[in-house]
Amino acid sequence: MPAYAIAHLQEAAPHPEIAEYIERIPATFEPYGGRFLVHATQHEVKEGNWPGHVVLIGFPGIAEARAWWDSPAYQEIAPLRSRRIEGDIILVEGVPGDYDATATAKAMREALPAD
Numbered sequence: 001m002p003a004y005a006i007a008h009l010q011e012a013a014p015h016p017e018i019a020e021y022i023e024r025i026p027a028t029f030e031p032y033g034g035r036f037l038v039h040a041t042q043h044e045v046k047e048g049n050w051p052g053h054v055v056l057i058g059f060p061g062i063a064e065a066r067a068w069w070d071s072p073a074y075q076e077i078a079p080l081r082s083r084r085i086e087g088d089i090i091l092v093e094g095v096p097g098d099y100d101a102t103a104t105a106k107a108m109r110e111a112l113p114a115d
Contacts (some may be wrong), residue, residue: 002094003062005034005069007055009087021080028074029057032064052087062093 012018029035038056059065068074069091 001061001096003059003065004037004092004094005029005055005057005059005065005089006092007087007089008050008052009055009081009085010052012085015084017080018084021077024077024080025074028071028077029059029068031073032068032071033060034058034064034068062091065091 026036034057036056037058038054040053043050043054057065059068
């Protein structure tokens with residue numbers, strides 16, 4: 001199943017370290033089959049409050065996403081971003097192509113206490 005690294009990053013002033021991070025990050029995730037799916041694009045808030053930016057990197061699976069995050073190559077450049085931009089970053093496994101949300105709803109209903 002695919003997996004994703006999702007970042008919600010706060011606004012930050014331009015800085016040479018951020019530019020260097022952006023230049024170097026693709027080389028850190030490409031060996032793990034990663035690629036940008038969302039980067040440097042505008043988002044449209046439909047509900048709630050979502051200041052800042054969204055970054056989405058896709059991977060073939062959660063093992064590859066974890067291996068990228070833990071890799072010496074990524075850990076070497078991560079401070080270039082974290083010193084300059086605050087944010088939240090998660091790794092999350094996707095769902096299979098045949099995922100059926102109605103099956104999840106059915107299981108949820110079956111777990112509800114009887115009236």
